[in-house]
Amino acid sequence: MLVPRLQMAHITKRYPSVLANDDVSLTVLPGEIHAVLGENGAGKSTLMKIIYGTLRPDAGQMFLNGRLVHIRNPQEARAQGIGMVFQHFNLFETMTVAENVWLGLARDTLQQVTASISAKAAEYGLELDPQRPVHTLSVGEMQRVEIIRALLTRPQLLILDEPTSVLTPQAVQKLFVVLKKLASEGCSILYISHKLHEIRALCDACTVLRGGRVAGVCNPKQETNASLSRLMIGSEPPELRREERQPGAPVLQVSGLSLAHEDQFGVDLHNIQLRVCAGEVVGIAGVSGNGQKELLAVLSGEDTRAPQGSIQMGPVDVSTLHPGGRRAMGLHFVPEDRLGRGVVPTMSLAQNLLLTREEAVSWPGLAGGWIHVRQLMEHARRLIDQFNVKAGGPNSLAKSLSGGNLQKYIVGREIDAQPRLLIMSQPTWGVDVGAAAQIRAEMLALRKAGCAVLVVSEELDELFEICDRLHVISRGQLSPSMPMAQATVEQIGAWMSGLWERSPDEEVRHA
Amino acid sequence: MLELKLEARPQPSRFWSYGSPLLALALTTALGAVLFALLGKNPVQGLLVFFWEPVKSGYALGELMVKATPLLLIALGLAVCFRSNVWNIGAEGQFIIGAVFASGMALLADRDTGRWIVPLILLAGVAGGMVWAGLTAVLRDRFNANEILVSLMLVYVADMVLNYLVYGPWKDPMGYNFPQTKTFELVTQIPRLMPGSRVSIGLLLALLGAGALWLFLFRTRAGLAQQVGGLAPAAARYAGFSSRRALWTALLVSGAAAGLAGALEVAGPIGQLTPYVPAGYGFAAIIVAFVGRLHPVAMVFSAVLLSMFYIGGELAQSRLGLPKSITGVFQGLLLFTLLACDTLINYRLRRSAGSH
Numbered sequence: 001m002l003v004p005r006l007q008m009a010h011i012t013k014r015y016p017s018v019l020a021n022d023d024v025s026l027t028v029l030p031g032e033i034h035a036v037l038g039e040n041g042a043g044k045s046t047l048m049k050i051i052y053g054t055l056r057p058d059a060g061q062m063f064l065n066g067r068l069v070h071i072r073n074p075q076e077a078r079a080q081g082i083g084m085v086f087q088h089f090n091l092f093e094t095m096t097v098a099e100n101v102w103l104g105l106a107r108d109t110l111q112q113v114t115a116s117i118s119a120k121a122a123e124y125g126l127e128l129d130p131q132r133p134v135h136t137l138s139v140g141e142m143q144r145v146e147i148i149r150a151l152l153t154r155p156q157l158l159i160l161d162e163p164t165s166v167l168t169p170q171a172v173q174k175l176f177v178v179l180k181k182l183a184s185e186g187c188s189i190l191y192i193s194h195k196l197h198e199i200r201a202l203c204d205a206c207t208v209l210r211g212g213r214v215a216g217v218c219n220p221k222q223e224t225n226a227s228l229s230r231l232m233i234g235s236e237p238p239e240l241r242r243e244e245r246q247p248g249a250p251v252l253q254v255s256g257l258s259l260a261h262e263d264q265f266g267v268d269l270h271n272i273q274l275r276v277c278a279g280e281v282v283g284i285a286g287v288s289g290n291g292q293k294e295l296l297a298v299l300s301g302e303d304t305r306a307p308q309g310s311i312q313m314g315p316v317d318v319s320t321l322h323p324g325g326r327r328a329m330g331l332h333f334v335p336e337d338r339l340g341r342g343v344v345p346t347m348s349l350a351q352n353l354l355l356t357r358e359e360a361v362s363w364p365g366l367a368g369g370w371i372h373v374r375q376l377m378e379h380a381r382r383l384i385d386q387f388n389v390k391a392g393g394p395n396s397l398a399k400s401l402s403g404g405n406l407q408k409y410i411v412g413r414e415i416d417a418q419p420r421l422l423i424m425s426q427p428t429w430g431v432d433v434g435a436a437a438q439i440r441a442e443m444l445a446l447r448k449a450g451c452a453v454l455v456v457s458e459e460l461d462e463l464f465e466i467c468d469r470l471h472v473i474s475r476g477q478l479s480p481s482m483p484m485a486q487a488t489v490e491q492i493g494a495w496m497s498g499l500w501e502r503s504p505d506e507e508v509r510h511a
Numbered sequence: 512m513l514e515l516k517l518e519a520r521p522q523p524s525r526f527w528s529y530g531s532p533l534l535a536l537a538l539t540t541a542l543g544a545v546l547f548a549l550l551g552k553n554p555v556q557g558l559l560v561f562f563w564e565p566v567k568s569g570y571a572l573g574e575l576m577v578k579a580t581p582l583l584l585i586a587l588g589l590a591v592c593f594r595s596n597v598w599n600i601g602a603e604g605q606f607i608i609g610a611v612f613a614s615g616m617a618l619l620a621d622r623d624t625g626r627w628i629v630p631l632i633l634l635a636g637v638a639g640g641m642v643w644a645g646l647t648a649v650l651r652d653r654f655n656a657n658e659i660l661v662s663l664m665l666v667y668v669a670d671m672v673l674n675y676l677v678y679g680p681w682k683d684p685m686g687y688n689f690p691q692t693k694t695f696e697l698v699t700q701i702p703r704l705m706p707g708s709r710v711s712i713g714l715l716l717a718l719l720g721a722g723a724l725w726l727f728l729f730r731t732r733a734g735l736a737q738q739v740g741g742l743a744p745a746a747a748r749y750a751g752f753s754s755r756r757a758l759w760t761a762l763l764v765s766g767a768a769a770g771l772a773g774a775l776e777v778a779g780p781i782g783q784l785t786p787y788v789p790a791g792y793g794f795a796a797i798i799v800a801f802v803g804r805l806h807p808v809a810m811v812f813s814a815v816l817l818s819m820f821y822i823g824g825e826l827a828q829s830r831l832g833l834p835k836s837i838t839g840v841f842q843g844l845l846l847f848t849l850l851a852c853d854t855l856i857n858y859r860l861r862r863s864a865g866s867h
Binding site for chain 1: 727750751
């Protein structure tokens with residue numbers, strides 16, 4: 001009988017308030033690509049951290065090639081032949097590719113490392129120049145550095161945590177080729193994801209986690225999206241209803257917006273043309289780090305350096321208005337990072353209401369205004385009820401809420417203001433399926449009510465579901481828009497690499 | 512094998528957020544007793560000097576308030592700074608310049624001056640403190656200079672300014688060449704609350720200040736904005752709260768409070784400008800602020816506690832023949848044990864079977 005490469009038996013890990021892994025077992029065969037599927041908070045990361053030695057389980061055993069092992073730290077994991085590619089890269093941006101890889105392999109000389117990087121890159125068809133500084137690489141290339149770094153330790157087991165969240169559809173296909181080649185050579189792969197179609201395309205086996213427990217083990221090639229989804233969330237995702245309607249007058253008009261970056265590793269914006277009308281949802285797709293952050297800061301007013309006249313709401317030039325001024329005009333914004341930007345983690349939900357809402361504040365001239373505490377509490381309580389937020393009450397600290405509930409609260413806070421223009425960044429990022437469906441439904445309700453909605457997202461599926469028109473952002477440039485009905489994944493993928501026909505007249509007519 | 516380990520709590524403990532200062536005080540007392548024993552003094556006697564002598568009579572209580580007043584005033588201002596992530600540790604310098612400005616005003620008085628000079632003296636002190644703190648604000652705002660270093664260095668500059676004045680232009684010509692100004696006219700004396708005690712209206716101003724700070728922090732949008740800037744700068748940018756305004760507000764408010772304390776001190780208990788005006792209140796107030804959790808009401812109590820240590824330290828010198836630095840040792844012990852005990856707010860101690 002084949003000895004499993006990795007066997008996790010009855011793993012339990014308890015945190016003070018939650019059972020992250022409850023009697024989890026998992027078996028990975030040699031050369032198998034094994035998916036670990038689950039929603040955020042299902043316990044995937046905890047399990048991987050236990051395998052990689054950054055966490056120790058409270059109970060349970062781990063066998064590698066049939067031998068009982070105790071892995072105490074990542075160094076031991078690597079020595080045992082386990083490699084890991086994290087979702088967030090651990091690279092020094094000011095150093096070259098070779099220098100970054102060299103840091104982990106102190107025994108060799110830099111020249112040897114450079115040579116072995118080139119050799120590995122050629123072997124697996126991963127184009128990469130070892131001499132380039134990391135900050136000049138695209139996100140996909142940075143991931144290649146991480147993969148090659150892991151491969152240089154000749155792993156028997158490679159763990160990839162949500163590897164495709166930063167890739168274009170084409171880059172995903174390339175990655176899959178590499179992973180299949182690795183598997184054919186006998187390396188086992190643990191593939192963590194919540195994207196069902198990827199798992200069905202790539203993996204031989206799948207362990208589904210739900211609420212810290214194993215909900216099922218299956219062969220994904222024999223499953224449908226619906227059956228996998230049932231295993232993952234216990235039910236099928238609700239369907240969205242979107243009615244056709246004619247957009248109204250333009251609400252947001254961005255023309256000829258160019259801006260040099262402020263951060264050292266930021267992106268310059270080039271000649272952005274964008275228009276969002278009342279009653280329409282416009283999406284911006286693209287791989288993160290292509291100028292989304294910079295564009296959103298300029299639109300929200302957190303960055304007021306935009307040239308005069310470049311951003312207009314209706315007839316009014318808002319390019320140099322601060323966020324409060326733009327809110328007064330009806331522009332509301334939901335940022336992608338919730339804790340620390342959308343809310344202050346250590347303040348209560350009620351206090352966090354005051355970041356963008358002033359209904360409970362009177363006498364604005366005096367020290368910014370007097371806070372009516374009872375009214376503020378009432379308001380927060382109403383939002384909690386109305387948007388179905390699971391929280392102790394208006395006095396709960398923002399950081400005590402789960403990601404999905406916090407996002408519902410933030411989205412609720414902005415929607416409740418009845419905005420003329422709502423800008424949302426990664427609206428369902430890290431949010432469970434139920435909350436994500438609710439948030440998308442709220443966005444469509446806003447569209448129906450005649451609000452202009454702009455969504456920046458990395459999830460193409462989401463954009464297909466809710467948008468009327470779609471732009472793609474690449475290296476600080478915005479593509480012309482395409483009507484969603486005519487959009488294809490292939491075309492969007494090509495545009496994500498910056499390959500679209502540039503003709504300024506065309507853009508204006510399209511937009 | 513059993514071992515103790517710290518485990519993160521899901522929610523901060525309410526019990527320990529109140530219990531921690533009390534436990535810290537108990538530990539400080541215990542460590543103090545050990546300290547006295549090691550120095551060859553009777554620990555009971557030593558502790559009596561620190562914790563009983565300062566409260567045993569009406570006069571002693573009055574003296575306790577005299578020292579608590581500047582500590583509280585300065586700490587209130589510092590709390591605004593620390594809550595907004597502005598690390599002003601130069602309140603001592605703002606206190607000194609406040610005292611200098613107030614002295615300048617007081618020296619203008621002559622035999623015919625009316626009582627109207629008193630509010631002017633206080634305002635001069637406030638202005639002096641604001642000017643000095645404003646220097647830090649300008650350097651931080653315009654040149655992004657680190658406010659910790661700048662405000663600390665300006666303490667020594669302020670000390671030089673004070674010394675220059677009392678050794679030079681403001682030296683009392685009839686003062687036997689002592690480095691001090693002439694004694695201020697009686698009319699400049701800050702009004703006292705009751706005969707037979709040195710407690711002045713400064714105490715009322717400090718208590719009013721505590722109330723005003725509470726309202727500002729917890730009932731005004733500007734107070735909220737100030738704290739958001741300290742807790743989550745990105746959230747402040749998102750909300751549109753100006754970080755420059757927060758910086759200037761924090762430094763000007765704390766400068767004003769420290770300057771006011773300086774004015775109350777020179778025109779109150781001291782009555783002239785001398786090189787001994789700086790008594791370390793500006794630094795001790797940092798401890799007051801943190802022991803009081805930057806909360807306006809709690810700081811009233813911590814100011815009284817630190818004042819106790821000041822008086823206890825002086826008494827320990829005269830009664831027990833201990834060095835004056837014993838005050839500093841006690842202040843340090845309290846802050847140290849408090850920071851250690853604060854761990855219990857977010858963590859709990861667990862006994863666990865040792866694993867390998």
